[in-house]
Amino acid sequence: MSGTQRTPAQWVDAIYTPGPRSYGSDVDDWTRWIRFAGIVMMIAGAIGVIQGLVALLQPSFYVVNGGDRVLAVVSAGVWGWVHLVLGVLVAAAGVGVLAGRLWARVVGIALAATSAVVNLLFLAVYPMWAVVVIALDIAVIFALATDRRGARM
Secondary structure (H helix, E strand, O other): OOOOOOOHHHHHHHHHOOOOOOOOOOOOOOHHHHHHHHHHHHHHHHHHHHHHHHHHHOHHHOOOOOOOEOOOOOEHHHHHHHHHHHHHHHHHHHHHHHOOOHHHHHHHHHHHHHHHHHHHHHHHOOHHHHHHHHHHHHHHHHHHHOOOOOOOO
16 A cells, blocks of 8 residues: 555554454464463473473382372382373474464374373372363363354454
């Protein structure tokens, strides 16, 4: 529009008229949820890696009731490897979600569901932490599974 003048009404129409909405654009309100999910996944993955390393390097840290097992059937070493591998996968999927990859959203939903189940088993060891992680996993699943392109908020 070089050389032409816009009226105030045309400026308002240009600013407030919704354009094409897609993930990754600034006009899509659901992009914030996707970014939230990616960031939470990266943080949760890093914390999972830390939990796994703690369980591997100091096995008595997560032991319940003075035994040698975290749960009735899982030793601290197995528990550490589960958290370590799950943490790395969740963080990698979080990077993919932030990059806008569809495969990362699908993998992220599966990993968040797996993380929720693992932390459900972890309730006996650290109940408050497990509840917080389960709630974040549910928020991540909601953010990644909801397809609201073009929907009004």
